[in-house]
Amino acid sequence: MSSSIQRQKIEAREACILAAAGQVFSEAGFDGARMADIARRAEIAEGTLYLYYKNKQDLLDAVVAKFWGDLTIGAENAFDTTLPALAQLAALAEYHLHAIIDDFAIVGFTYRGTNNQADQRRDQVRHYVRVFDQILRRGIDRGDVHPDIVIWQARDIFYGTLEFSARTLVLRGLSFDKSVVTNLISLMRTSYWKIEQTHNHATPLDEVLVRLARIEAALESGG
Amino acid sequence: MSSSIQRQKIEAREACILAAAGQVFSEAGFDGARMADIARRAEIAEGTLYLYYKNKQDLLDAVVAKFWGDLTIGAENAFDTTLPALAQLAALAEYHLHAIIDDFAIVGFTYRGTNNQADQRRDQVRHYVRVFDQILRRGIDRGDVHPDIVIWQARDIFYGTLEFSARTLVLRGLSFDKSVVTNLISLMRTSYWKIEQTHNHATPLDEVLVRLARIEAALESGG
């Protein structure tokens, strides 16, 4: 059927428009971006834009929605769910930091205005961050993570830290810095994770205490 | 002199414009805000706005600049520098969270666009966050804080967490939540602070060392 070919064509054009819009918005910001520029870069007439998107804001929303949608798919495949929760969290953090550094401008467009469409975007972000929540909940179920943590606060620590770090890196002209991830994960482990030795083996300190007790006992009995 | 009276008048009018602009921008966003509305609310003609501010963006920048300027003054007086560093940090966090919840929309305007004036705003923010850096550095000097932490990363954890938590609270229609501050401070203490009991009572390791020393003494005297 030619209708499927047609559909592919239309989807390709939509993708083309979104790509052009993403570029122009990222380079010039929302106000600086000209609909005429976007149309020219997508190689269509200005009026054609409005067949696909109601207005400029709607076009930006579509760009942002695509970003978070792709990000969610990527995040769900960024780690192996059989790994320890902490390793999953590290992988997610690394993936997220990479992604928001690469498309830093788009992230900045996510939270803006007080219009009605802001709800849509929030739902999309909410769906995205669910990946984090699942890791943490699995960690709690497995007994690795302290069960009485406040998940939304942990989530804000996680994503807030990564976004601010990304901004710092971008503004300084730097790129991905693994130590950001390492330190964040270390922080969360220290505060939220139960001590590992619970199900592993005795720590050095435990062993030392046992040997000390033996020696003391020997000395006492000998003395 | 009438010139000082005149200057006061002009400053009062500037403050009036900034207040009106802050309200309209917060309610309607940058694009939704109408210069005519701002002028009407400030009880001046639209053209008069342009005697004080070059254009709409410049006016927004002034609003944002005033916000961060006031915030810096408040932050510097928000705590007693003779307190322990951790208490200072808690006070700063509480102050910051309150402030950005109250003026949440303004915070959102801080990072936008890629224009030349963005540098000014970044300097202002940089000056503001210096308060945090000073607390941490004093903590290091006093020996309370681990000296090999990466300050900018700690800063991004601090402000990133607070801003994201503020967003969560505002979007849920809630207001200030002290537990956000408490948990953040607890997190930073656990990861960055040296263990307090060093000058209180013995740690497990200290206890071990004491017992070892006793044993060695017993062996020497006995042998």
Next chain:
DNA sequence: ATTATTTATGAGTCAACCTCATTTTTGGAG
């Protein structure tokens, strides 16, 4: 009281988003 200077005004200009009458393309029927 008069003049000079500074400050304020709002009607008009212009730029950019968006609409819609017209044109072009597409896809099936004869």
Next chain:
DNA sequence: CTCCAAAAATGAGGTTGACTCATAAATAAT
């Protein structure tokens, strides 16, 4: 292949809102 109806594309023009500038009002000085 030709014709036609329906869908898609176009870009000139309407509309809106930021910004300007000639004019007016207010202030300061002589």
